[in-house]
Amino acid sequence: METIRATAEDVVYRNEENGYTVLIVKSGKNRLSAIGVMPEVAEGEQLELEGSWQDHPVYGRQFRVSSAKVQAPTTLTAVERFLASGLIRGIGPATAKLIVRTFGKDALDIMASDPERLLEVPGLGRKKVAMIAESYAQHHQQQETLLLLQEYHISPSLAMKIYKRYGDDVREILKNNPYRLVDDIEGVGFRTADQIAVAAGIDRNSEFRISSGIRYLIREASSAGGHCYLPREKLIAESMRVLGCSEELAQHTLDSLILGGGVKAEVLQEDDQAEFVAVYDPYVWQAEQETALRLIRLLEADGGDGYTDKEIEDSIEAVQALEGLSFHEAQKQAVRLAVQSRVSVITGGPGTGKTTIIKCILHTLGAGASVALAAPTGRAAKRMSEACGAEAKTIHRLLEYNGEGGMFLRGKNHPLEVDNIIVDEMSMVDIFLMRSLLYAIPAGARLILVGDADQLPSVGAGNVLRDILKSGQIPSVCLSEIFRQDEKSMIVYNAHCINRGEMPKLNAKDGDFYFERAATPQDAVSKVLALCESRLPSFLGLDSVRQIQVLSPAKKGECGVWELNRRLQQSYNPPEKGKAEKLRGETLFRVGDKVMQTKNNYELQWKREGIFGWEEGEGVFNGDIGYIKEIDNEDATVTVLFDDDRLTVYEGDDIEDLELAYCISIHKSQGSEFPVVVMPVMGGPPMLMNRNLFYTAVTRAKKFVMLVGREAVIEQMVTNTYVRQRYTALDRRIRAVCGREA
Numbered sequence: 001m002e003t004i005r006a007t008a009e010d011v012v013y014r015n016e017e018n019g020y021t022v023l024i025v026k027s028g029k030n031r032l033s034a035i036g037v038m039p040e041v042a043e044g045e046q047l048e049l050e051g052s053w054q055d056h057p058v059y060g061r062q063f064r065v066s067s068a069k070v071q072a073p074t075t076l077t078a079v080e081r082f083l084a085s086g087l088i089r090g091i092g093p094a095t096a097k098l099i100v101r102t103f104g105k106d107a108l109d110i111m112a113s114d115p116e117r118l119l120e121v122p123g124l125g126r127k128k129v130a131m132i133a134e135s136y137a138q139h140h141q142q143q144e145t146l147l148l149l150q151e152y153h154i155s156p157s158l159a160m161k162i163y164k165r166y167g168d169d170v171r172e173i174l175k176n177n178p179y180r181l182v183d184d185i186e187g188v189g190f191r192t193a194d195q196i197a198v199a200a201g202i203d204r205n206s207e208f209r210i211s212s213g214i215r216y217l218i219r220e221a222s223s224a225g226g227h228c229y230l231p232r233e234k235l236i237a238e239s240m241r242v243l244g245c246s247e248e249l250a251q252h253t254l255d256s257l258i259l260g261g262g263v264k265a266e267v268l269q270e271d272d273q274a275e276f277v278a279v280y281d282p283y284v285w286q287a288e289q290e291t292a293l294r295l296i297r298l299l300e301a302d303g304g305d306g307y308t309d310k311e312i313e314d315s316i317e318a319v320q321a322l323e324g325l326s327f328h329e330a331q332k333q334a335v336r337l338a339v340q341s342r343v344s345v346i347t348g349g350p351g352t353g354k355t356t357i358i359k360c361i362l363h364t365l366g367a368g369a370s371v372a373l374a375a376p377t378g379r380a381a382k383r384m385s386e387a388c389g390a391e392a393k394t395i396h397r398l399l400e401y402n403g404e405g406g407m408f409l410r411g412k413n414h415p416l417e418v419d420n421i422i423v424d425e426m427s428m429v430d431i432f433l434m435r436s437l438l439y440a441i442p443a444g445a446r447l448i449l450v451g452d453a454d455q456l457p458s459v460g461a462g463n464v465l466r467d468i469l470k471s472g473q474i475p476s477v478c479l480s481e482i483f484r485q486d487e488k489s490m491i492v493y494n495a496h497c498i499n500r501g502e503m504p505k506l507n508a509k510d511g512d513f514y515f516e517r518a519a520t521p522q523d524a525v526s527k528v529l530a531l532c533e534s535r536l537p538s539f540l541g542l543d544s545v546r547q548i549q550v551l552s553p554a555k556k557g558e559c560g561v562w563e564l565n566r567r568l569q570q571s572y573n574p575p576e577k578g579k580a581e582k583l584r585g586e587t588l589f590r591v592g593d594k595v596m597q598t599k600n601n602y603e604l605q606w607k608r609e610g611i612f613g614w615e616e617g618e619g620v621f622n623g624d625i626g627y628i629k630e631i632d633n634e635d636a637t638v639t640v641l642f643d644d645d646r647l648t649v650y651e652g653d654d655i656e657d658l659e660l661a662y663c664i665s666i667h668k669s670q671g672s673e674f675p676v677v678v679m680p681v682m683g684g685p686p687m688l689m690n691r692n693l694f695y696t697a698v699t700r701a702k703k704f705v706m707l708v709g710r711e712a713v714i715e716q717m718v719t720n721t722y723v724r725q726r727y728t729a730l731d732r733r734i735r736a737v738c739g740r741e742a
Contacts (some may be wrong), residue, residue: 004063006034007078008045013634015652019160020583025049037160039146040139042088044081046071070143070213076100079107089135090128098122111136130646138649145170147733152196158187161653175200179212190242191398199432205245210253211262212244218263218281222461227727228431230279254279259552268729278729282497284461287435290735291464294438299343299474301443302558306341307364315364323356330390332475335360336447341475343470345426345449348479350699351492351497354450355387357479358422361448362388369683370418374398374437376428376458377623379643380671384424393425394592394621395433399440401602401619410440430460431730453478454499456670456696457726459622473738491701498695498718506707506714515697515707515714521558524680525567528559531678533571540704541673545572545594549674550663551697555690559680559709561663568662569593580631582638584655591631595640596661596668597624605644620648623668625661633669669716679702681709681717689713690720 006025012033013022019037019318025047026032034049038612039430041047048069056062073082083096094572099107102121110117115133118124124132142163148171149159169510173180178196181188189211202209217238221227230238232254239250257263264280280288316332321324329334331353334346338361348354356372365371373392375381384392398416400409401542410416423429423443426449429437441447449465457463468474482492490513494504506515516531518524528550537544555561573592575581582589588594597620604620626642638650650658666679677700694717698705707714 001066002052002098003048003050006032006047006049006153007045007073008041008047010043011041014040014631016450032061032063033418034063034065038068039070039143041068041070042082042085042087042089044073044078044085046073046078066249073108074105074213075106077094077103084105087139088132090132095121095124098124099609102663110600124551132368132484141168148174150471152199154196158185158192161185161187163573178202178436183214189242190220202426205249206242207253210239210249211242211257212255214239214257217242217283218279221727222281222284223298225459225524225724225726226430226459226461226463228461228729229266230277230726231727232279235279241740245640268732278727284431287431288462288728288730288733291431291435291438292730292737294435294441295343295468295474295734296737298438298441298445299341299444299445301342309336312336312339312364316360319356319360319363323359325353325356326480327353327360328479330477330481331357334479335364337475337477339364339446340445342444343447343449343474345451345465345474346479347453347465347476348468349452349454349492350495351482351489352479354424354452354479355384358384358424358448358450359388362390365420369420371420372416372418373420373422373424374396375424375671377425377621377626377671378642378646379673379729380425380428380481383673386438392424394619395429395437396602396619396621397601397617399436400567408436408440410435412439414440415442416440417442420448422448422450424450425599426465427453428453428458428671429464430458431462431464431728432460434462434464440472451646451700454692454695455666455699456692459670460668462730462732463726463728467728468734471731471734473734491574491705493697494705495695495698498691499719501691501718503715503718504698506556506711512701512703513705515711517711518680518682518709519716521680524559524682524708525564526679528564529567531566531706531708536678536704536706540676545662547675549669549672549677549700550699551666551669551677551679552663552667553679553693553697554684555665557684559682561665562641562687564680565660569660581635582631582633582655584658587660589628589631589638589658589660591628592659593628595626595658596664597622597626597627598657598659598668599659601639601654604648604650606642606648608647610647617646623671624665625672660720666693666700672700674700675702676704676706678706678708681707683713683715683716686716686720687722687724689717691718692724693721694718 006027008023009026010024012024021038023034023041024031049065050067051063051065054062054064073079080096080100083091083099084093098121105111118129118132145163146159149162162185163170174196178193178200181193182190197209198204202362217235218230221230236247238245238246258265264282264285266278268278269273269275312335313496316327316335320327334357339346346354346357373384373388373390374395375384375392378394381392381394402409451465453466453469469476490505490508490511494513497504514555516527518527532544532548533534536548538681542548550564552559552564553563573590580591600621602619606620607614607616607617624642627639628638629641630639636651638655640648679697
């Protein structure tokens with residue numbers, strides 16, 4: 001880190017939403033460019049900037065600011081330039097000159113301490129003086145507040161978020177209840193709030209602090225770990241470790257939280273019948289409870305549209321003749337189960353015919369049946385539509401998200417107007433989305449859940465598909481035999497080998513599953529780049545950017561997502577004169593870049609051109625991939641065209657949810673399918689490099705898999721059955737609702 005003292009000369013660009021600024025400053029005799037999130041700066045103000053130098057391929061050498069302290073200008077010229085900058089409402093160049101002529105270098109001190117004296121300036125009346133005084137006070141308050149937050153080692157961008165949320169109340173909140181920041185501001189974790197609290201003098205052993213910390217640990221377990229609850233003993237141990245408190249204090253505070261309703265505690269049983277106490281966030285507990293209840297109510301609802309065995313058999317024979325297939329008995333049973341049950345589950349790995357079975361179910365239900373097809377992500381829904389020849393929607397779109405607080409228009413008071421709902425890629429559905437879906441299904445409707453239970457679980461809380469199967473109460477069929485047309489696919493063959501714990505067959509002649517050795521991470525990166533840039537596009541005749549997807553197990557490291565994205569961007573989309581760019585954090589976006597949405601944004605608007613004109617809607621979701629069509633630095637917007645032709649304009653903080661997507665993590669690839677997958681296999685933490693992750697990566701490929709690295713790593717992943725346990729109880733709740741568990 002380096003510190004420079006400089007005078008602000010020209011504000012080239014400023015984003016009022018997040019404080020990102022491009023500034024020309026003068027330091028000694030040198031003029032230089034400073035970039036980063038800063039307080040509002042005016043020409044003539046003295047700055048103390050801390051940061052580091054970087055070389056931009058287009059804009060040259062720049063000073064990237066990590067913290068900025070603004071000091072009032074001291075010379076007559078600097079004071080006048082500051083006042084004339086337009087930053088203070090009511091003051092232009094002429095008025096600035098008059099103020100400096102009247103008060104000299106003391107002008108700013110007088111404006112801060114005795115603004116009434118501005119009436120001494122010729123031509124200024126009371127109304128204008130009041131406007132100037134208010135504007136200057138706001139500017140001064142913002143700078144003081146941002147400086148205060150930086151003293152707590154809060155990043156400038158996060159400090160700007162906090163200031164925009166609380167305004168002049170920041171000091172009072174930091175003094176009395178800094179833990180509010182955890183609930184109110186995205187990006188503030190307990191550790192940040194705790195750091196502020198300790199600096200503010202709040203006792204580390206206060207029940208107030210321990211209570212906030214315990215609630216944080218439960219919420220973090222849900223959002224980051226996918227857990228629905230934490231066992232009480234584990235929660236107490238984590239509280240002692242993270243909060244540094246005694247066991248007695250943690251136990252006492254947790255009991256108080258339970259009595260006050262801040263958390264929910266329930267006695268559950270392990271599979272071996274041993275009892276333990278599960279501690280929930282009340283919202284998560286309610287979601288799990290309601291999901292179980294509504295699932296069984298739907299299963300047991302009356303309905304009069306059953307299908308006879310002969311009708312089903314006739315339909316299966318018709319589909320077999322049409323598709324040129326021969327169903328195995330398990331596949332026939334899946335069709336029977338789906339159309340004769342109110343709720344059913346069909347699971348199986350790649351090539352086992354899940355999509356063909358959905359088509360057969362649609363044929364059996366008949367042309368007049370009302371059916372909704374849905375999947376968790378836009379890419380999965382698009383793939384379902386193409387495979388089944390019928391429209392499929394994301395679950396969010398099916399439920400008609402209304403853009404306010406994560407609520408859906410479709411629910412128990414306004415259910416879906418369909419009799420049959422088929423949901424694919426169920427392994428990705430978390431407990432909250434499952435509850436919302438069940439709320440919207442009318443009594444007597446049929447729900448068919450399709451998925452691969454061996455895929456990675458949902459990013460959000462819960463393990464819905466596995467828990468439903470584990471409960472043993474919902475009719476289900478597991479498909480294991482491979483359909484005839486997929487028998488020659490080494491991708492399908494190897495996916496099943498991996499799932500059985502066997503080494504995949506590599507480099508089979510005329511196959512679609514290949515491996516290339518790399519001795520070092522640097523060697524692996526070089527080979528991945530060569531494969532993506534020229535070798536695979538030439539060999540397979542594919543578009544290198546749109547049809548080849550690099551997947552990586554990890555984000556960090558030379559073979560991680562971040563570094564591979566940087567290298568691939570340089571290869572695919574290098575800087576060019578006239579090609580617009582936008583820097584966001586450490587990522588530089590360019591027009592033409594492949595990008596991914598990293599979290600659900602239900603309120604982001606989009607439009608899509610159709611046969612009858614433009615369709616408009618709301619909601620862009622985690623995992624959606626698109627391409628930057630336009631960057632407007634004047635309006636501070638980025639326009640993205642997604643794979644399903646939705647055109648979305650990003651502005652303000654929404655841009656922070658975009659990441660480069662030349663390479664994505666395997667977790668982010670869930671629910672997607674790509675023609676070609678390239679994956680480095682160079683090792684990593686055992687808890688990450690496991691069979692579950694490897695299987696998920698391989699099954700994302702439709703036509704071709706290319707692994708680059710070491711055979712020993714492949715073997716380690718195949719034999720490593722470590723799966724991080726998720727604390728969920730949906731299976732127990734389903735059995736309890738059925739009356740088969742005490």
